[in-house]
Amino acid sequence: MNIPQTSFPRVVVIGGGFAGLAAVKGLRKKELQVVLIDKHNYHTFQPLLYQVATGGLEPDSIAFPLRKTINNLENYFFRLADVNKVLPEKNMIETSIGNLEYDYLIIATGSKTNFFGNKNIERHVMEMKSVPQSLNIRSLIIENFEEALLTNDLEERKALMNFVIVGGGPTGVELAGALAEMKKGILPKDYPDLDIRQMQINLIQGADKLLDAMSSKSSEKAEHFLVKLGVNVWKNIHVTDYDGKYVTTNSEETFEASTVIWAAGVQGDTIDGLQPECTIERACRFKVNEFNQVVGYDNIYAIGDVALMQTKDYERGHPMMAQPAIQQGKLAAKNILALLHGKKQKAFVYNDKGSMATIGRNKAVVDLPNWKFQGFFAWFVWMFVHLFSLIGFRNKAVVFMNWVYNYIRFDRETRLIIRPFKNKNKYSFRNNDQ
Amino acid sequence: MNIPQTSFPRVVVIGGGFAGLAAVKGLRKKELQVVLIDKHNYHTFQPLLYQVATGGLEPDSIAFPLRKTINNLENYFFRLADVNKVLPEKNMIETSIGNLEYDYLIIATGSKTNFFGNKNIERHVMEMKSVPQSLNIRSLIIENFEEALLTNDLEERKALMNFVIVGGGPTGVELAGALAEMKKGILPKDYPDLDIRQMQINLIQGADKLLDAMSSKSSEKAEHFLVKLGVNVWKNIHVTDYDGKYVTTNSEETFEASTVIWAAGVQGDTIDGLQPECTIERACRFKVNEFNQVVGYDNIYAIGDVALMQTKDYERGHPMMAQPAIQQGKLAAKNILALLHGKKQKAFVYNDKGSMATIGRNKAVVDLPNWKFQGFFAWFVWMFVHLFSLIGFRNKAVVFMNWVYNYIRFDRETRLIIRPFKNKNKYSFRNNDQ
Numbered sequence: 010m011n012i013p014q015t016s017f018p019r020v021v022v023i024g025g026g027f028a029g030l031a032a033v034k035g036l037r038k039k040e041l042q043v044v045l046i047d048k049h050n051y052h053t054f055q056p057l058l059y060q061v062a063t064g065g066l067e068p069d070s071i072a073f074p075l076r077k078t079i080n081n082l083e084n085y086f087f088r089l090a091d092v093n094k095v096l097p098e099k100n101m102i103e104t105s106i107g108n109l110e111y112d113y114l115i116i117a118t119g120s121k122t123n124f125f126g127n128k129n130i131e132r133h134v135m136e137m138k139s140v141p142q143s144l145n146i147r148s149l150i151i152e153n154f155e156e157a158l159l160t161n162d163l164e165e166r167k168a169l170m171n172f173v174i175v176g177g178g179p180t181g182v183e184l185a186g187a188l189a190e191m192k193k194g195i196l197p198k199d200y201p202d203l204d205i206r207q208m209q210i211n212l213i214q215g216a217d218k219l220l221d222a223m224s225s226k227s228s229e230k231a232e233h234f235l236v237k238l239g240v241n242v243w244k245n246i247h248v249t250d251y252d253g254k255y256v257t258t259n260s261e262e263t264f265e266a267s268t269v270i271w272a273a274g275v276q277g278d279t280i281d282g283l284q285p286e287c288t289i290e291r292a293c294r295f296k297v298n299e300f301n302q303v304v305g306y307d308n309i310y311a312i313g314d315v316a317l318m319q320t321k322d323y324e325r326g327h328p329m330m331a332q333p334a335i336q337q338g339k340l341a342a343k344n345i346l347a348l349l350h351g352k353k354q355k356a357f358v359y360n361d362k363g364s365m366a367t368i369g370r371n372k373a374v375v376d377l378p379n380w381k382f383q384g385f386f387a388w389f390v391w392m393f394v395h396l397f398s399l400i401g402f403r404n405k406a407v408v409f410m411n412w413v414y415n416y417i418r419f420d421r422e423t424r425l426i427i428r429p430f431k432n433k434n435k436y437s438f439r440n441n442d443q
Numbered sequence: 444m445n446i447p448q449t450s451f452p453r454v455v456v457i458g459g460g461f462a463g464l465a466a467v468k469g470l471r472k473k474e475l476q477v478v479l480i481d482k483h484n485y486h487t488f489q490p491l492l493y494q495v496a497t498g499g500l501e502p503d504s505i506a507f508p509l510r511k512t513i514n515n516l517e518n519y520f521f522r523l524a525d526v527n528k529v530l531p532e533k534n535m536i537e538t539s540i541g542n543l544e545y546d547y548l549i550i551a552t553g554s555k556t557n558f559f560g561n562k563n564i565e566r567h568v569m570e571m572k573s574v575p576q577s578l579n580i581r582s583l584i585i586e587n588f589e590e591a592l593l594t595n596d597l598e599e600r601k602a603l604m605n606f607v608i609v610g611g612g613p614t615g616v617e618l619a620g621a622l623a624e625m626k627k628g629i630l631p632k633d634y635p636d637l638d639i640r641q642m643q644i645n646l647i648q649g650a651d652k653l654l655d656a657m658s659s660k661s662s663e664k665a666e667h668f669l670v671k672l673g674v675n676v677w678k679n680i681h682v683t684d685y686d687g688k689y690v691t692t693n694s695e696e697t698f699e700a701s702t703v704i705w706a707a708g709v710q711g712d713t714i715d716g717l718q719p720e721c722t723i724e725r726a727c728r729f730k731v732n733e734f735n736q737v738v739g740y741d742n743i744y745a746i747g748d749v750a751l752m753q754t755k756d757y758e759r760g761h762p763m764m765a766q767p768a769i770q771q772g773k774l775a776a777k778n779i780l781a782l783l784h785g786k787k788q789k790a791f792v793y794n795d796k797g798s799m800a801t802i803g804r805n806k807a808v809v810d811l812p813n814w815k816f817q818g819f820f821a822w823f824v825w826m827f828v829h830l831f832s833l834i835g836f837r838n839k840a841v842v843f844m845n846w847v848y849n850y851i852r853f854d855r856e857t858r859l860i861i862r863p864f865k866n867k868n869k870y871s872f873r874n875n876d877q
Binding site: 010011049050051067068069070072074076077080081086088089106107140151152155158159160161198199200201202402403406407410411414424425426 | 485506508523540586592636844
């Protein structure tokens with residue numbers, strides 16, 4: 010991998026998401042060598058992927074080149090690689106570009122889609138965990154409408170215009186809202202020769218409320234906003250299968266739909282090599298102690314979505330979202346520095362800053378620890394929190410400009426198909442992360 | 444294709460480039476049915492593709508959704524399709540989504556890369572005629588540097604950092620300048636562990652001067668600016684072969700390079716079906732009369748790059764660039780309307796507004812009919828002409844913002860690899876327009 014051996018201890022960080030970047034930042038300008046490894050050369054701001062998928066934002070504006078985060082830092086290295094395995098007995102990782110020894114390892118590989126073992130679903134649905142996947146959804150939506158124009162078979166046309174979103178968490182809710190806005194503002198103008206009323210947006214939730222990690226008031230309001238936008242909300246229903254044409258559920262309800270987007274669950278994106286019987290628990294996350302050390306290993310930390318830290322308040326681990334990841338990343342960096350200086354580590358305490366979700370063009374629901382509110386003002390708060398969380402001035406500016414433009418013009422202009430055409434090789438690009 | 448038959452004559456326009464869009468615009472709100480067909484769902488502002496290829500702009504900002512150009516127009520249709528053949532005896536075209544009859548046909552299919560029959564070159568070089576191709580170049584540049592980091596073989600590393608651009612027209616010159624700016628401003632910061640001096644940019648021109656359609660003064664200045672930026676300019680040399688590793692030429696000079704970008708020539712992107720013996724001439728363009736009617740056909744027009752109109756002043760046809768295309772598109776629309784109203788057609792007279800090319804971050808050369816100037820002010824003129832030629836307010840604003848940011852910060856942030864990795868399947872994505 011051509012990383013020079015220095016007299017400083019080497020910390021290897023796998024993954025440049027929220028957790029990994031926070032850790033790298035905390036290890037800046039210390040007497041350390043830091044190596045950041047990621048399979049992409051950019052950080053993805055995942056909370057806005059749904060806007061890329063629905064044509065509101067260009068992909069470059071929610072991504073940030075990882076090399077820029079280590080510009081001008083001595084003894085900092087970035088490598089673009091897939092990590093295949095950890096060899097803890099050798100303090101070494103195996104990657105697609107060779108092996109690398111570490112003194113400390115921080116695993117911040119995040120999460121991947123959880124299909125709960127259903128291969129048929131995995132093969133036919135769309136995922137939305139990465140920039141390329143979001144671009145695939147964007148292309149598919151447009152291609153479906155182009156195809157719907159051409160058919161005179163009413164059933165086929167309805168299936169092409171039927172969008173099923175599985176999972177009523179923030180991702181599903183935000184995506185459903187964005188699709189509903191497309192149906193209202195954009196598609197009727199773009200497709201005057203189609204009856205856009207035939208477009209259906211079905212949001213299927215297994216639990217008895219949407220956004221079930223949020224307050225009842227926010228759940229209810231979110232559902233209310235979505236229904237007003239024309240989304241069909243289905244609760245207490247589990248999708249059992251999808252063959253590329255029909256969605257079957259554990260109820261009598263079935264759906265004929267060309268596009269099914271799976272936002273029903275995530276699991277830790279773990280790496281092989283650590284003793285699975287003791288370390289991988291619930292939803293495939295590495296079990297860690299209160300310092301984020303992987304159980305059984307003193308010099309291996311797991312942080313963010315891939316880590317499962319069970320505490321009194323969080324018996325099933327912390328929520329798999331940005332805030333716990335950032336906070337664990339910061340603390341893991343501090344704890345490694347503490348160990349190096351012979352000091353004591355500090356236990357992680359999650360500072361819950363709240364959660365939020367947006368619905369459509371000007372509504373949101375926000376749960377702060379001491380204040381829960383919904384509607385237009387919540388949307389305003391949502392917008393500024395997301396804008397200021399984006400990394401990089403250019404990204405903030407481009408996103409802001411697009412939002413202002415889209416808001417004023419009821420429009421979204423980034424609706425180019427730059428991914429493979431569906432009709433050339435129908436399923437070739439699904440679940441393909443390139 | 445589900446286009447309704449109306450009592451109005453149907454004009455079919457193939458291609459939504461500069462020429463096709465100008466024609467469609469000229470046919471607006473007339474007693475006509477207009478069908479625009481393109482293989483992409485967006486218009487591409489080709490003059491700025493080189494900035495997408497070098498990470499200065501996001502692809503969405505130089506493209507415009509074609510459906511937006513016909514929003515709110517009655518009896519206007521857009522179809523996403525490949526046109527395979529014209530059947531002039533039936534007044535019909537064959538496309539990937541079915542056949543369509545026309546009363547008038549406007550062929551505005553533009554141009555494609557000309558490899559002059561060399562299959563080996565075609566297989567191994569990169570093209571830059573479309574958004575996906577430009578994204579491929581962007582990915583390849585970054586992947587080469589990531590790979591160069593990993594090798595200890597000096598020859599291999601040099602080849603990975605050797606960029607050969609074949610063709611010294613505006614495309615080659617602008618691309619060489621942009622790469623040279625990357626070498627100066629961005630790559631040393633991103634790759635502190637690489638010796639960026641080993642990066643070579645070779646610009647190979649067959650003629651005895653760069654930009655040979657421009658004035659001698661502009662050619663000389665362009666070369667001077669490039670050499671000052673560190674580009675190796677080779678003149679009077681023809682590339683004869685490239686096997687993926689070695690570029691051979693008709694001189695003793697050879698180059699070992701991982702990346703060869705072919706900007707050496709274009710040819711008309713013609714469609715089958717018209718009598719080739721009478722209609723396709725030089726560089727595969729349809730021979731047209733002074734009204735842009737394809738020779739031998741009264742109701743088929745060809746405009747822009749794909750049309751060859753030989754006049755006293757332009758014996759080899761008009762230059763294959765935006766201005767003649769726009770002007771011919773406008774006139775073809777007027778001439779069709781004239782025919783429909785039993786009036787006389789007007790002959791095309793090219794109004795040469797001049798040409799320009801930019802070199803690096805703040806130099807350009809501009810040839811106006813009565814004024815030729817080069818340097819910083821020329822760059823300023825170049826910038827504003829391009830900004831105001833972009834279609835759409837959002838595009839203008841995003842491009843402007845990126846330019847200001849990049850200029851002030853000596854930076855380019857849109858350098859994500861969102862196309863297939865080279866090392867996964869080495870040449871799989873080359874010359875693949877998807």
